[in-house]
Amino acid sequence: MKVLVTGSSGQLGSYICESMAGEYEVSGLDIAPSRHASTKDLTALGDIRDAGDASRAVSGVDVVVHCAAQVSVERSTEDPATDAHTNVLGTVNMLHASARSGVKRFVYISSAAVYGNPRSVPISEDHPTEPMSNYGASKLAGEKFTLAFGHTTPMEVVVMRPFNFYSSRADPKSPYSGVITKFVERVRMGEPPMIEGDGQQTRDFIHARDVAAMTVLLLAAEGVSGKVFNCGSGQSTSILELARTAISASGRNLKPAFTTPRKGDIRHSLADVSSARDALRFSPKVSLSEGISELLR
Ligand SMILES: NC(=O)c1ccc[n+]([C@@H]2O[C@H](COP(=O)([O-])OP(=O)(O)OC[C@H]3O[C@@H](n4cnc5c(N)ncnc54)[C@H](O)[C@@H]3O)[C@@H](O)[C@H]2O)c1
The missing domain is CATH 3.40.50.720 (NAD(P)-binding Rossmann-like Domain)
Known part of the structure; x- marks a missing residue:
């Protein structure tokens, strides 16, 4: 084919x-x-x-x-x-x-x-x-x-x-890159991840x-x-949890920093993954902490 x-x-x-x-x-x-x-x-x-x-x-x-x-x-x-x-x-x-x-x-x-x-x-x-x-x-x-x-x-x-x-193939220099790429790039430079808003907003991340x-x-x-x-992964992760995971994977002594919320930011996003699971027998293999460690390597 x-x-x-x-x-x-x-x-x-x-x-x-x-x-x-x-x-x-x-x-x-x-x-x-x-x-x-x-x-x-x-x-x-x-x-x-x-x-x-x-x-x-x-x-x-x-x-x-x-x-x-x-x-x-x-x-x-x-x-x-x-x-x-x-x-x-x-x-x-x-x-x-x-x-x-x-x-x-x-x-x-x-x-x-x-x-x-x-x-x-x-x-x-x-x-x-x-x-x-x-x-x-x-x-x-x-x-x-x-x-x-x-x-x-x-x-x-x-x-x-x-x-x-997300993945290591996303461009860290792009002003449009996703939150994982941005956080990993900052902790790699020894700078704290910058959270927009209170960090309680949640997302569904998949490699x-x-x-x-x-x-x-x-x-x-x-x-x-x-x-x-x-x-999606079907797992809900808050942006604060994500920042902590990135810091802990880097082994650095950092604390997340907070800045003004992004205008129009969606509060919660989580996939119902049952259709893909039932029709395709699909389930993701890469956990968030494995994915972030891979990015840091
Ligand atoms: N990154 C995410 O979190 C995300 C989430 C949901 C859906 N998507 C969708 O997934 C797809 C891939 O996203 P990605 O993150 O890999 O983006 P990417 O920017 O890495 O890849 C998109 C590719 O499309 C090419 N492209 C753009 N305009 C083109 C054109 N006119 N002709 C030919 N090629 C063109 C670009 O050169 C680029 O290589 C997109 O359809 C995007 O909308 C992305």
């Missing part, structure tokens, strides 16, 4: 490609060259928004994993048009090229950002989708188009909504390798077409 992974130079895309190595014939498409040895050679440079690049990339492919995206919430506020162009029109372009080329299954990597501020936790897939950011809105639009193509074409479609994932493992299960699973799956 031939699989195309868009965003193969990125954090998750590179892990997905690695997880399939040896089992499937893998190719990648990314606008930027890969910094990871595993996806350097298999990534073709191209833009998901370009019809020619998309149709060349999907030619002869059985399954597309669409992972490429504009991924920053902050950037989606500063430049909403680029965010929508990439996440909505780029997705539509990939869907259209895939369906025309006879791709059998299209796996769309969405985001838990589509839920917005949850009304209750844990969040199951049928929780209302009320994104609070342009990024969440563009990822939701990508989902809607993906599911619509499942009705208007013979292509099977499936949507995955990862919660907060990118585990997200990749679940993606691979979605490539060939039976009876998943038209379905949406959360991807």
